Amino acid sequence: MSTNALHEWAKAYVLSDELSVKFAPPPPPSVAENDPPASACPELRPGHPAVFRRIERAEKSPKAGALRDPKKRAWLFHTFMHHELQAAELMAWAIVAYPDTPVAFRRGLANILLDEVRHMVLYREALESLGCALGDFGVRDWFWQRVPAAKKPAEFCAVMGLGLEAANLDHSRRYSQWLRAAGDPRGADLQDLIGDEELPHVRFALHWFRRFAGATDFATWCAHLPLPLSPVLLRGLPLDVDRRIRTGMDPLFIEQLAAVRFDPMASRS
Ligand SMILES: [Fe+2]
Ligand SMILES: [Fe+2]
Structure with missing residues (x-):
């Protein structure tokens, strides 16, 4: 096996356009501190399985009442599957983009990747239980259009773990309530499960953000968000304060995030 096996494994996952790889990658190879360094490849972009039809603009996410319509729920699960x-x-991309980071960080990214794959499978099952299939709805690469602007691993942790994944703690709680009210307890349970499983991902990002950026306060986080991302886009209202506290987030950070009413990034452009 090559000395940069984890790097190659991650690259192959990003580049693959096979559904069978995206939904069931081979197990990640081990990596050691004394493996020779691989060269960074931040320009890496994903291969797209042909079944996914790309759209420029997504329709607005269905609100509480609309989720009584199974088609709307299927659309939601398809969209969430594509987020996963x-x-x-992007976890694989980060392994390839930041080869000089500690081995524990890159190993952690590979483990999180496997969790996200498991979430994809669960959403695919939920979609199929409603009589729909992969490709029945259009998809957008919103995360891919933004996250690779993270030039450094601290920025990646800020936007991915402390941004998008943390926001999913809030969103999944809200959708769980909406799905339950719409008469879909299985869909609601799935939101609860996936929301809970994102907790260690956010905890991981918090740990490494502290290590890379030196602090985890709100101002430091905002300063590491690649433009044009604003904290307003990286939360769901109401915030799931309980879950966020359980990740180890500072209560003051949570208060400040909840209070954002304008775009503090505007002053940075
Ligand atoms: Fe996930
Ligand atoms: Fe995650």
Whole structure:
């Protein structure tokens, strides 16, 4: 096996356009501190399985009442499945983009990738239980259009773990309530499960953000968000304060995030 086996494995996952690889990658190879360094490849972009039809603009996410319509729920699960796919690909991208980071960080990214893949499978099952299939709805690469602007691993942790994944703690709680009210307890349970399983991902990002950026306060986080991302886009209202506290987030950070009413990034452009 090559000395940069994890690097190659991650690259192959991003580049693959096979559904069978995206939904069931081979197990990640081990990596050691004394493996020769691989060269960074931040320009890496994903291969797209042909079944996914790309659209420029997504329709607005269905609100509470609309989720009584099974078709709307199927659309939701398809969209969430594609978020998970992008998350999995971006964990692999980070392994390739930041080869000089500690081995524990890159190993952790590979483990999170496998969680995201499991979430994809669960969403695919939910979609199929409603009589729909992969490719029945259009998809957008919103995460891919933004996250690779993270030039450094601290920025990646800020946007991915402390941004998109943390926001999913809030969103999944809200959708769980909406799905339950719409008469879909299985869909609601799935939101609860996936929301809970994102907790260690956010905890991981918090740990490494502290290590890479030196602090985890709100101002430091905002300063590491690649433009044009604003904290407003990286939360769901109401915030799931309980879950966020359980990740180890500072209560003051959570208060400040909840209070954002304008775009503090505007002053940075
Ligand atoms: Fe996930
Ligand atoms: Fe995650």
